[in-house]
Amino acid sequence: MDFRKGRESRNVEDRRGQRAGLGGRGKIGIGTIVLALVAMYFGIDPSVVLDNAAVVQSPSGIQPDARRPAAENELASFSAKVLAETEQTWGAIFRASGQHYQEPTLVLFTGAxxxxxxxGQAQMGPFYCPADGKLYLDLSFFDELSRRFGAPGDFAQAYVIAHEIGHHVQNLLGISGKxxxxxxxxxxxxxxQLSVRLELQADCLAGVWAHHAVREQQIILREGDVEEALRAASAIGxxxxxxxxQGYAVPDSFTHGSAAQRMRWFRTGLERGDLRECDTFSAAAL
Known part of the structure; x- marks a missing residue:
């Protein structure tokens, strides 16, 4: 997988190396304290208000640090480049339908x-938070994707980020809330079952991004790249x-979809490139 421009997005909060992921805390103003007191009055834990206010941090891009392994710095840069390509693709798609694409923030963290x-903890894997419009990624997940799940490769990594961006698109369109x-x-x-349909739609939206990024030559796929992404989709089914x-599967407990379903919907988005084709909620069969 090659980038045509290789621009890094500036919508990145680099929290790597901060103690328990809680460093870089913002200042708490009198307004926040008042809100916390109001929350206490209504029986709400005031720490919820204080914690959310304290974590406010402005995106500033990747923070270079020569003390970090070169491979980690390369992954951070790669992630910021994938984010930039999703911004360009989804910005164009939203503009074509008369809408504005609000760019999300990627938070890189270590541990928690x-x-x-x-x-959020690294064991949870990458996740998107609709409440703050940010996606969270501990870069060690990419090593786990390769080592534990047997899905190495840069396009597999790009698929993971694009899937979380798919959740952001769902949030902007009001799908997640419904x-x-x-x-x-x-x-x-x-x-x-509803969660499965939501996740499969995010897989399809990841494919839509890849379709347009390739067509506009934002990225150039090499032989085997698509198979990398499909392998990743299958591995995390x-x-x-x-x-x-545990040696067996319990379909009623699925929340993300089976391996076959995840591959199918990613391929649907990749081949058709049409957001309307990603309506997993109306699909009779997944």
């Missing part, structure tokens, strides 16, 4: 960090992970 959705509301009104099994952990 705070988000508006709570404390699904969350619907999940609260149904059984656990039905809620899991619920059935594959459950079988690896």
């Amino acid at each position: 960090t705070r988000s508006a959705c709570g404390v 699904v969350q509301q619907a999940r609260q009104r149904v059984s656990e099994r039905e809620a899991n 619920d059935d594959h992970i459950q079988k690896q952990a």
Whole structure:
């Protein structure tokens, strides 16, 4: 996988190396303190308000540090470049439909960090928080993707980032909020099924990004790149992970979709490049 321009996005918060991921805390003003007191009055834990306010940090791009391994610095730069390409692609797609694409922020962290959705830990893998519009990534996940899941390669890594960007697109379009509301009104099994459809749509949106990025020559795919992404999609399917952990799969507990489903929907987006083709919620079969 080659980048045509290789521009790094500036929408990056580099929290790597900060103690427990909680460094770089912002100043807490009198307004925040008042909100915390109001929260306490209504029986809400005031630390929620204080923690979210304290973690405010302005994106400033990758912070070079010669003490870090060269491979880690390369991954950080690569991630910022993928983010830049998604900004260009989704910005154009939104403009074509008369909408504005609000660019998300990528937070790079080590071990653990705070988000508006709570404390994120490396063991959770990459995640997107709709409450603050940020995606969170501990770069060690890419090593796990290669070593544990058997899905190495730069396009596999790009797929992971593009999937989380897909969740951001869902958030901007109001899809995530509707699904969350619907999940609260149904059984656990039905809620899991809604989660699966949400995740598969994000896979499809990752494919839509790749389709347009290749067509506009923002990225140039090499032989085997598509297979890398499909291998990653398969490796993190619920059935594959459950079988690896416990020797068998429980479909009713799936929240992300099977390996076959994840590959299918990523390929759908990649081949068709049309957001409308990613309507997993109307699909009779996944």
